[in-house]
Structures are given as structure tokens and as C-alpha cells.
Amino acid sequence: MVRIEDLHKRYGELHVLKGIDLDVAPGEVVCIVGPSGSGKTTLLRCVNFLETYQAGRIFVAGALVGFQERNGKLVPARERDIARLRAETAMVFQQFNLFPHMTALRNVTFGPIKVRGVAPTVADARGRELLARVGLAEKAETYPAQLSGGQQQRVAIARALAMEPKVMLFDEVTSALDPELVGEVLAVMRGLAASAGVTMMVVTHEMRFARDVADRVVFMDQGVIVEQGSPAEVLDQPRSERLRAFLSRFREG
């Protein structure tokens, strides 16, 4: 579903991603863990081209992300093509980024109506279903500012689901939440991961969640993938010193 080949990303002198190769199969749940500054958020933002990249290729459902290939050279894609591809992915952000001037329901239906051209009545019915699925049926007419962080993040997940994306990108979605609100968001994500056919790339610091939910855990450090494998392999039998050091910091918590 997502295919990343020898991806390199630089911010000026700073080499953030140094040759990432990663394949995500349809329906697979991949958790990406690693210390801050390891490039995992940047990797995720490259997949829907919120960040550009300097070398390598990313494909989502077979389509090259952000560029067109002409005579073996990569040239920037047109805005319209990039937008169409982004509509096939969905992202949930650390800071929620709900639209504050829209109700919860409108946040969820806005994308389908404006981007996909779904009829408003159809989108509304579907939007209410999705809000019910994240446990917020009664908050449809509420504005984001009147919702708790956990509720906002669940609306943001419903907004992402409404686009019926081929892959869902989760960028440290519980990091900005008060500890007592983390559980409700993770519960929604567990439900998603358990339902068939949802492909997820999850950047997270929640090791429990990764262990329980991931089909595969990827450990990144300093712009490279250091280890990957099943949760048991990566989290219980770390082979590299870097991963052992990283995990030891979590054991104590």
C-alpha cells in the first residue's frame, strides 16, 4: 500500500532521513518508534507530501508521491495531482488541528463534501455514524473549543476516516493529551486496527499500544531504520545497543 525506497530528506545542512526503505502491506498496522529527532514524524509527513524529499521515491497505492517521472528524472507534480493523492491518505496530528470555526460534524463532513463531492445529506449521515463510532454521537453540533483534548482527537480520527483513505497516518496523536485522556484515544485506535482493511502508520511513544496492536514495529534512530519486526522481536529481543538503550528508558516508566 505504501512503498518507500531509499528516501532522503534534508533541511539545508541537516540530513534528517538517510535512506529509508519501508513497505507497508494493505491492512497492515506499522508502529514507528524512536527517540525524538530520529526523523519518524518527518517520514510520516513525507508520505502525504506535507514535506518534500530530495532523493528516493514514495508510492501510495502505486502512485508516486509529490513528483512525476519524466525520462527517468523526478519533476514536481502539479498541485492538483498532489491534492488528489493526499485525499487518498489521511493524517491525524499531534495537535489535533481541528477546524475551530466548524462544528464537530462539519469537521468530519467538510473533506468528503468539498474534496470528494459527496452530497451533504449523505456526508452528514455518514459523519454522524463516524462520530458515533468514536463515541461522540452527542457532540455533533459542538465546536472544538468546547471539547476536551481527547474528544478533539477522536473527532480528528473521525475526520480522517471520513475520507475513506487508503492509509491512515498517525503522528504522535496522544503526545499532547493529559494522561487521563490518552486511553480513550488509544481505545478508538485499537478498534480501528482490529477492523479489517485499515492500513495504519503510527508514530508513537506508547509502547504498550505498539506491542498490543502493531503487526510490525519499526525502530528509527538518527534518520535510519535500525530494527524492525514483530512487536515481540523488536520490543523483547532488541539486537542493537541503540534500541536496548531506547527501551530501557521506557521500562522505568
Place this chain on the structure above:
Amino acid sequence: MATVIDNADLLLIGLRVTVVLAAIVIVCGSALGLLGGIGLLYGSWPVRWLLRVYVDVIRGTPLLVLIFLAFYGLPALGIAIDGFWAATLALGLFAGAHISEIVRGAIAAVPGGQSDAGRALGLTFWPRLRYVILPQAGPAILPPWVNTATEVVKGTSLVALVSVSDLLFSAQKVLERTGEAMPIYLAAAAIYVVLNLTISRLGARLERRASFATAV
């Protein structure tokens, strides 16, 4: 008071010119300012550079100098322009520059995550601006916009100096005829105040409509 009532017809003719001039300038200046603000933020570098020069030069120049430049300067260059349109041009550029800066600041204050969220949904630039960014910038634009609009209304009084028969010009005609300065100028002042209060009221109503719940 009797002087004012006796000459009300002349003052009303002047008032009409003032209102029409201010309305054209505020509408055109707002359109110019909206595009200018967007261009200052999102334009290619030559566009940004040109707009920056425009905004800084106009904002740094006294309004009366702009009006004189349009009225005396353009004909000197062989461009025929009458007093009314010279005034409209000068005031329009003045309003456009100020509103450009207001719009730029208000858009820049919308958190970057909002743009990311719009992009991630698959919105292209203009819909993203229209549905995501501008509705959030609106409440921040309105108060300084009202301020600029009232500056424009007051600024229209300067056009009397290039013989446009606006409200102040009419007041002076009445004064020449009657010699009673105080009642005439007080009447003119009162009319300007009423015009500006109307704009403030309109602005406050728009502000209420544009605002959305921001806290519990």
C-alpha cells in the same frame, strides 16, 4: 442652526460626494488589500517584493501628498484625470496598502497546523484559503479594517483641497456665503462622526457574525 438648515441642500450634495467616494474607496481598497495580503504571504518572490515596496511606500507617505501626486502629478505626465478620480485613486491605494498589511498579519496568525490539516484532506490552495484560513483570519481582520475605513472617511475631507465638491468643500461654500464658521463646521463634524459610527456599528455586527466559539 438656521444657517445650516437654510443651506442643507448644498451640504447634502457634498455629503453625497463624500459617501460615494468613501464607498468606492472602501470596496476597492478592501479587494486590493485582500489580494495584497494574500500576495505578501504566498506570492512568488518578485510579487512579494513589489507588494512590500507598494505597502511600505504608501503607508509612509502622507495621504495629502498622495492626493496631490494623483491630482497634479498625473496630468503633468500627460495622464488626464479629474479631481474625483484622482482622489479615488489616491485614497484607494492608501486603503489597499493598509488593508494588505492587516490581511497579511491576520492570515499569518492562523496556526500552521490548520494549513497542514487542509492540505492533508486534499484541498488545493484557493479552497484551503477560502474555507480554512480566511474564516479564521476574519475576526482578526475586522477591528483594524474598521479603523482603516474610518481613516478613509476622514481622509476624504482632504479632497476639498483639489476642488472636489465633497462635504467639507460644500461647508466652505456655505461659509463664504454666510460667514458663520462655527455652526457650519460643527454640522460638518457631526456628519463625519455619524458616518464613522455607522461603519463601526456595521463592523461590530460583522465581527459578531464572523466570530466562532473559542472557549467554554
